[in-house]
Amino acid sequence: MxxxxxxxxxxxxxxxxxxxxxxxxxxxxxxxxxxQHPKTMVIACCDSRAAPEVLFNCSPGDIFVVRNVANLVPPYEPDGEYHSTSAALEFAVNSLAVEHIVILGHGSCGGIQAALSPAFQPLSAGDFIGKWMSLLEPAAKAMGSNNLMTGRERQSALERIAIRYSVANLRSFPFIAEREAENTITLHGAWIDISSGDLWAMDPETGDFRMTINE
Amino acid sequence: MxxxxxxxxxxxxxxxxxxxxxxxxxxxxxxxxxxQHPKTMVIACCDSRAAPEVLFNCSPGDIFVVRNVANLVPPYEPDGEYHSTSAALEFAVNSLAVEHIVILGHGSCGGIQAALSPAFQPLSAGDFIGKWMSLLEPAAKAMGSNNLMTGRERQSALERIAIRYSVANLRSFPFIAEREAENTITLHGAWIDISSGDLWAMDPETGDFRMTINE
Amino acid sequence: MxxxxxxxxxxxxxxxxxxxxxxxxxxxxxxxxxxQHPKTMVIACCDSRAAPEVLFNCSPGDIFVVRNVANLVPPYEPDGEYHSTSAALEFAVNSLAVEHIVILGHGSCGGIQAALSPAFQPLSAGDFIGKWMSLLEPAAKAMGSNNLMTGRERQSALERIAIRYSVANLRSFPFIAEREAENTITLHGAWIDISSGDLWAMDPETGDFRMTINE
Amino acid sequence: MxxxxxxxxxxxxxxxxxxxxxxxxxxxxxxxxxxQHPKTMVIACCDSRAAPEVLFNCSPGDIFVVRNVANLVPPYEPDGEYHSTSAALEFAVNSLAVEHIVILGHGSCGGIQAALSPAFQPLSAGDFIGKWMSLLEPAAKAMGSNNLMTGRERQSALERIAIRYSVANLRSFPFIAEREAENTITLHGAWIDISSGDLWAMDPETGDFRMTINE
Incomplete structure (x- = not known):
């Protein structure tokens, strides 16, 4: 075997x-x-240290999970191309009628690190990871040039900026915006410190992240 | 909170x-x-009943995980568009140097079921899930019209066809084909029966699936 | 009475x-x-929620304490003017021979908040607090215009930048730099979350802050 | 750690x-x-034996605290230079609207001792502590040459003189004088005997210090 x-x-x-x-x-x-009738969809990173079923101690049937590099939601772009994450959103919201969508980011994200690296250049064709992370390019460039912050601080700042960006992009999908307006779906952001296991949740009003353990 | x-x-x-x-x-x-230095990348479905970390009892750091609807790998298409799964493959193979890629399918897959439904039509703009599942369109059409098999048989047959299709698409990526030729990466297919927990693995020579518990 | x-x-x-x-x-x-023979000097903020003797559960004799707005150390400037903080540093290092200096910042710092406010203008004479916080003006301007981060994130980023700035200014004092070279004094940065009591300590190599409770 | x-x-x-x-x-x-909305600002010494939060058993939020060598308030001097203590006064009075300011002196003060030492000389550039204590120079010279009093008596006399001097300097700040005239702020002097814990408070009419425990 x-x-x-x-x-x-x-x-x-x-x-x-x-x-x-x-x-x-x-x-x-x-x-x-x-x-399956999961109440919650989680969009998490591929990282081997950030499995949402482990973090949330889930049972089968609990959460519907997309995992892509850096847990990104691209903006709504109905152009007839293949959109893996958008397809999963459509299925979770329209077919499964999930009540919550959680963008789950994490510390030490390799995709975010790549986006912040000085070599973040205009992207060549075939450069899938560079193209994918270019969703964050304007923010990555702004944060990457901030020399007052340490490398780690820039990284965790961009990780959170990316979560807010993905939550905002969720709202660009008409079928999500409608349900949010009807109060049948709630959008959430969260960030896990993979070195300590501390979970931070995003305040939907301010976009700030707060440690859940202190709540 | x-x-x-x-x-x-x-x-x-x-x-x-x-x-x-x-x-x-x-x-x-x-x-x-x-x-992280995971040895293995797993491409699994978003389904709430098919979490690879649970099935393989993984510790943090063990597996790098993509989850999309129906655990599909699209063919290599370096067209400068956003490709979530291809980006993750590039990152896992070129940056993390994983030694194994496992396509993990499962029974009762909603995406496969949709692809087999009679309403599987030419896709309207904005129909993300339809477009995504159209990767399987020729096979889905061929199987959908096979009236000799029961509905359940057609479904689990297409689930396995889709796994073989994704394994074949993995080989269309030059950076994977090269490593397979060098014997530094191995490609696998697997399928989990979500009603029993039985795991079936694909024989790389024949494409057949065998229950692992019997090996 | x-x-x-x-x-x-x-x-x-x-x-x-x-x-x-x-x-x-x-x-x-x-x-x-x-x-008194305190081993440690602490430079803390005047804030009523950030008393170092409380946080560190100190006994009389334990710590020699400067408290000024935003726990700032100005750069070494031997110009014959009154320098309250520099005077205390000179006394603590040259007379008391402290072995550690800790810059202790904290969350929700009013001085930092003022520095980040849009009204941070060229300073009029007599504007003591504005002039004092202008020590941080370049950093405050750079962070204040970062719209990718939330107000709270800008604030806590500048709080940490200010601690690193003060630690760097400590090294501009020849009597401190000499002792640090001789290994008879160690410089530290720390930051307290006044809403939770969590204490973060600065890594001297990277400038990053880490929660002490997790160490 | x-x-x-x-x-x-x-x-x-x-x-x-x-x-x-x-x-x-x-x-x-x-x-x-x-x-924070502290009612009281305390200006205390850096001395490791004179923490106001300990002496007054304060809770978080109770007192806004400046600590400098010998708990001195310099005279109002709006010259565009950095004034740490004046900045804190401005913030406490104008922004926090404290109702009380307490100058808290203490026995065995090292700064006062230095000011009284025979070596108290015209100050060299770069001599921060000498320059700082020169705020008390006229009084220190007068007391230092008083051979009728013992060394300890000269010291505790100058400690109290310094408190009255600082209270007087508080009144040189227009924003404090105005509020005192309006009865919205009260100025206090206090002195702690660090060998016994006895607290003495200044009579605002006469400038005398009385043991509070006897009131």
Whole structure:
């Protein structure tokens, strides 16, 4: 079997079978029969240290999850091209009728770091990651040239700016803006410090982030 | 605090703080300092019942994860547009040098179900999910019209076809094909039965799926 | 007596006499006889919410304390004028031979807020607070015009920039620079979140602030 | 963490977290939200044995505190230079509208001792502490040559003279004199015997100091 899947996944799967699955058999059968009805969609980063199911101790069926580099939501752009994140938004909101969308950022984000690096240049064709992070280019350039702040401060500032940017872009989708106006959906921002596990939540009025543990 | 994040996430986060974080403090500090070096990238579905960290019982740092609707990898298309999944692939392979990429599909996939539905039509502008699933259009049309198979059979057949299609598309990326030729990266397919927790792995020679528990 | 001192100070003094003084009689007599030999000088803000003796639970004799608006250290300027903070530095370092100097900033600092306000103008004579905060003018202007960050983020960023600025100014005093070169004095930065009591300490290598509770 | 802050401060901070913070959480959150509104400003000495928050058993938000060597208020001098103490006075009176200003002197003051020493000479450039204490030069010279009093008597006499001098200088600030005339601010002098904890308050009519415990 070692050829079919990486060993560490297989041994992890055996742990899942022994420790977690027995307690969830009924739940997953039920979810398979009746379909998923998650209340919340989370847009998180691909980073191996920022899994939302771990952070929020989720059970199967709890959250519908997009993960892309730097947890970005592009602006609404109905141009007939493939839009992975927009497609997931459409499915979560229009088909699953989620009640919450959470943009979950995190510290030490490699995509944000790349965007802030001095080599952030006009992008060549085929440079997927550069093009993707260019969604943040104006903010990244403004923050990247701020020499009063340390590298880490610029990074965590841009991580939060990016979360606010993605929340704003959520509102550019008509089907989200309508539901927000009707109070049937709520948009949230959050940021996890991956070195400590501290979770910060965005104040929707001011855009500030506050440690949830202190609330 | 209930205003800033959905209650079920906050109570889950408190469980995480109490039960899981204490045992992982050293690991996460170390990962934050030294950076992530995941060996494996997993491309999974957004579905709330198919979290790869749960299925593979992962620790922080183990897997780099993309999640999009129906765990699709589009073909290599360096056209200067935003490509979320391609950007993540580029980052995982070129920057993080992952050794494995796993396409993880699952049963009862809503995206696959939509692709198979009779209403699968030429796509209107703004129809993000339709456009996204149109990556599978030829296969979906062929399978959708196969009246010899039951609805469930068509669905799980297309789920597996889609995994093979995504593995093939991975090879269209030059930076992946090169590494596969050098034996520094291995491509995998897997499929999880969300009603039972059974994991099936794809045989790279034949494309067949086999239950891992039987290996 | 109510005429001689404000009532709240007199009642506080009676509490001190009853609850704290009895346990410290020997200590204070000893300190009065032998003189003070504090190991640490703290430069803190006048703010009523940021008393270093409270935060660090100090006993008499522990810390030598300057408090001025925004805990600023001006650059070394031996021009024969009155320099309150420089005088205290000279006394603490040359006479008391303190081993540590800590710049202690804090959140919601009114001085920093004033510096960031749009009305921060060329200063009129007699405008003591404006002139004092003009020590931070270049940084305040740069941060004040950063519209990507929220007001609170600009504020806490400038609070930290100001601490680094003051630490750098400490090194402009020859008697401090010499002792730092001899390793007989260490310079520190710290920042207290007055809404939560969380203490952040500055990394001397990078200038970053880290929560001490997580160390 | 021992590298980032002196050990004695960190262990004191831990005591603060365990013993004092729990009882003040609501108060500090409230103060952070609503801002500080201290009724009283205290101008005290840097001396490690004379912390006003300890002496007056203050809670967060109670007193706005300047600490400089020998708790001196220089005369009003609007010359466009940096004036740390004057800036704090301006902020406390004009922005915070404090109702009381207390000059708090203390026994065994090192600054006063230096001013009285025979070596009190015309000050060289760069001699910050000498220049600072020269605010008291005429009085210090007169008292220093008074051989009828003992050294200790000269010292505590000058400590009280200095308090009356600072109270008088407070009145040289137009914004203070105006408010005193309107009865919206009251000026006080006090002196603490650091060997016994006895607090003496100044009679505003006569300038005499009386033990508060006897009132």
């Amino acid at each position: 070692s050829k079919l899947l990486p060993d560490h996944l297989l041994s992890g799967y055996r742990s899942f079978l022994e420790t977690r699955l027995p307690g969830e058999r009924e739940l997953i059968r039920d979810l398979a029969e009746r379909g | 209930s205003k800033l994040l959905p209650d079920h996430l906050l109570s889950g986060y408190r469980s995480f703080l109490e039960t899981r974080l204490p045992g992982e403090r050293e690991l996460i500090r170390d990962l934050a300092e030294r950076g | 109510s005429k001689l001192l404000p009532d709240h100070l007199l009642s506080g003094y009676r509490s001190f006499l009853e609850t704290r003084l009895p346990g410290e009689r020997e200590l204070i007599r000893d300190l009065a006889e032998r003189g | 021992s590298k980032l802050l002196p050990d004695h401060l960190l262990s004191g901070y831990r005591s603060f977290l365990e013993t004092r913070l729990p009882g003040e959480r609501e108060l500090i959150r409230d103060l952070a939200e609503r801002g």
